[in-house]
Amino acid sequence: MATEGRKKLAPYLLTLPGVAFLVVFFAIPMATVFSVSFQEGSLSKGFTFTGHYQNYTETLARYDTQLIRSLLVGLIVTILTLVISYPMMYWIAFRGGRRKNIYLLLILLPFFTPFLIRTLMWKTIFADEGILLGALKDIGLLPESYQVLATATAVVAGMTYNFLPFMALPLYVSLEKMDPRLLDAAADLYSSRRQAFLKVTLPLSLPGVFAGSLLTFIPAVGDPIDPELLGGVNTTMIGQVVQREMLTNNAYPRGSAISFMLMAAILIGVFLYARALGTEEMTG
Numbered sequence: 001m002a003t004e005g006r007k008k009l010a011p012y013l014l015t016l017p018g019v020a021f022l023v024v025f026f027a028i029p030m031a032t033v034f035s036v037s038f039q040e041g042s043l044s045k046g047f048t049f050t051g052h053y054q055n056y057t058e059t060l061a062r063y064d065t066q067l068i069r070s071l072l073v074g075l076i077v078t079i080l081t082l083v084i085s086y087p088m089m090y091w092i093a094f095r096g097g098r099r100k101n102i103y104l105l106l107i108l109l110p111f112f113t114p115f116l117i118r119t120l121m122w123k124t125i126f127a128d129e130g131i132l133l134g135a136l137k138d139i140g141l142l143p144e145s146y147q148v149l150a151t152a153t154a155v156v157a158g159m160t161y162n163f164l165p166f167m168a169l170p171l172y173v174s175l176e177k178m179d180p181r182l183l184d185a186a187a188d189l190y191s192s193r194r195q196a197f198l199k200v201t202l203p204l205s206l207p208g209v210f211a212g213s214l215l216t217f218i219p220a221v222g223d224p225i226d227p228e229l230l231g232g233v234n235t236t237m238i239g240q241v242v243q244r245e246m247l248t249n250n251a252y253p254r255g256s257a258i259s260f261m262l263m264a265a266i267l268i269g270v271f272l273y274a275r276a277l278g279t280e281e282m283t284g
Contacts, residue, residue, distance in 0.1 A: 037256035047252060055257040063241050063258060070238040071265060073156060074221035078167070080160045081216050082209065085168035089208075090201075093175035104172065111165050119229050122158045123149065126230065150232030158226045163219065167212035174208025175201070213273065218266055238262055 037055055041047035060067070092103045110118070125132050126148040136142040148154045178201065186196040224239035231237075238258065245255035 033256045034260060036252050037260055039253045041253075043250040043252075052253065055253045056261060059254050059257050060261060063238065066236050066238045066241050067258075067262065067265065069235075070221045070262070071269065073152070073159070073227075073237065074217045076156055077159045077163060077220045078213050078217045080156070081164050081167035082171075082212065084160070085164055085171055085212075086205075086209075089168055089172040089175055093172060093178070094180065100176075107168065108165055115162060116225060118162060119158055119225055122154070122161065123229050126154050126157075149230060150235070152231070152235050154230040155227045155235050155237075158230045159220050159223060162223075162226065163216045166215040166219070170211040170215065171205065171208040174205045174211075178204050210274070214270060217269075221266060222262060 035049060036047065038049055038051050038053065039047040039055075040050045040052045088107065092100055096103050124130055127133065128147050128149065129137070133142060133146065133148065137144055137146070148157075182200050182204075183196050186200050191199065221237075222239040222242075223237070224243045227235050227237045228240055242255050242258050242262075245251045245258065249255075
């Protein structure tokens with residue numbers, strides 16, 4: 001009986017460290033931030049919990065444009081990373097042969113450089129007189145007034161580059177473990193390559209698409225670095241707003257309220273995406 005009891009407790013004991021970690025470093029901080037979002041006060045006088053829900057309504061009315069822009073940019077970046085990385089990961093998974101690891105390393109090698117350094121390099125590339133635009137202007141292919149920095153194009157391009165591995169790696173894992181004999185079977189049943197891809201490869205790769213989309217969309221929506229360095233006044237995103245409210249204005253209740261509204265918007269979007277895509281086979 002004692003042995004059976006230990007066997008039943010074993011799964012719970014094995015998960016206990018992970019649960020404790022999440023409680024201490026996620027649940028408790030999130031509960032604290034949620035409490036702060038209903039507080040009033042200042043840094044000098046201190047903050048007091050008053051149930052001030054106006055922190056939500058006021059910040060939503062003030063920063064609704066930035067919130068919508070962040071969600072839209074995150075969606076565009078997710079789609080672009082999927083379109084770019086899927087063909088690459090497909091080729092590596094099915095045509096890479098013994099050099100798969102080398103090709104993956106070549107793709108990931110630039111990302112061993114810190115995030116901030118990579119973004120600063122994009123800023124150098126997109127500079128009005130930089131190595132790219134400056135050269136094109138010198139040979140007359142672009143007008144002197146043309147610029148990319150401080151535009152949505154620069155922000156989306158930089159974020160797409162920075163978050164590409166977040167999409168590529170889950171896609172590769174999903175495609176690489178697919179049995180190639182399934183494609184042979186589809187060919188034996190007179191399926192064209194297009195039909196085999198749509199009926200076999202794409203459905204089996206949906207777990208990678210789903211995981212990659214989440215890993216890309218969530219950090220892209222809240223990214224404060226790319227829009228700060230590559231964007232301008234008209235490209236301000238919600239991550240910058242939270243950063244300024246917390247670190248510059250010391251308005252912790254407003255910053256906390258914005259964070260929770262952003263989290264709610266992301267969770268709703270993820271739920272709708274999961275329902276549309278279907279998650280029955282996501283664990284496969």
